[in-house]
Amino acid sequence: MTQLAQDNEGILESQAVWRQGEECLYGEKGKPLVEYRGVTKSFGDLEVIKGIDLQMHAGEKLAFIGPSGSGKTTLGRMLMTLERPTSGSLSIDGVPLWQMQDKKGRWKPANEAHLRAMREKVGMVFQHFNLFPHLTVERNVTLALTSVLGLTREDAGARAESMLEKVGLLDKLSSYPSQLSGGQKQRVAIARALVMRPKVVVFDEVTSALDPELVGEVLAVIKEIAKEGETAMMLITHEMDFAREVADRVIFGAEGLIVEEGTPEDIFERPQSERLRTFLNRLQEVRD
């Protein structure tokens, strides 16, 4: 065997050992896309997240359910870098989001440049849409394409158009947000987030601010996008049927802790904890 081949063998072997190590650490699915480790968050004296460990894999659709005030939204906002965790670590593709190493390898709080680099992988759709009211639908969707990704106006326009077609709003290109219904606004917001092709998108109670008759169109668009499967989704929602239909895994949280997690069937058909049973029963009562 030549020296080169031996070296190669050695590299492959150590790779294999390393992979096994990963598998022990992370299970058969491999390295998670998003990982929360011991994450807590306090606002003043109020501890809203009391220690969360969670892994999310590429393309996975994760639904967060639970009573309001359970910290669901805060979890999503930390991933979008809108809130800084009080302690613990949050990483994307194995890279800590809120910490970075200086030249000497010491850990320090992430600076804006680090956050900007990490944010490329994350997108978010907000409860109140947060469209830019002074810009047309098209410019809402292309603004970040041209100014962040550096696409030309033409390329950005083409990408925006195909995205807006997906959400069924191609005819609204030159409308302003004030001319749209709530459901249409939210579909634009979804297009605006997804056109950046993030690896994970946080959907923060995206139907909560909508009139009941407009909820369906927004959920339909999300289901359609979920089917394509490439983007991981963190669905913070009160829509149980939607969570059941779209999610690969459902997380039930209450008072800043994860109480129960499992497949939609596990959670909705075979709830284990008393808290989850009470929560689901109460929802059922509201419906009946």
Place this chain on the structure above:
Amino acid sequence: MWSWDYAMEVSLVLLRALPAALLAAFSGFIIAATVGLAIAALVRSRFTAVRRIASGVAHFIRSTPLLVQLFFLYYSLPMLVPVSMTAFWTGAIGLGLHYSTYMSEVYRSGIDALPKGQWEASTALNLSKRRTWLSVILPQAIPPVLPIMGNYLIVIFKETPTLSAITYIELLLRAKNEASISYRVFEPYTIAGIIFIVVSLIMSFLVGRLEKGWRRRTSA
């Protein structure tokens, strides 16, 4: 006591000083609008030191009289650094710096009126801070406060007589010179006052037009 003939004569003389007053007012306004915007952005910096210094400087400028600042710029500053500015530039910069601290508050009110969601959406789209300010925040924050900025233009114009103290020949100083030549004190100052009223009225009419135009554009 009042001579119409002399009043007509002195009106023409004073009107010739009006461009100088307007020029100082507009220059001061442009400086105030620019520096005010910088202050408004700096007091929102993510660096605590920058925030503290910016608001400290703004507070200092606002709390000292314009006249003192003008005297300092015109008489004291040239002793410290080897620059000497004309009365016009001293006046424009003095007015500009002084009113920039008020203008920054005007911008601040426009910026604070924007929902937090606009900043958060900008973060979520990974826009740079510069891009966020230029494409998202300012285009929404400035139009509503344009009328207030217009009112500051009028205030600055009415403040131009202060520049007479540093020998800038504007309306008041021209009126004073006329009075000292003719020994008539009634007409020059009265006419100067009337010119101020007329110009201010014209300006506030234009500001009103601007406001209406903006309302129409946003309600459309």
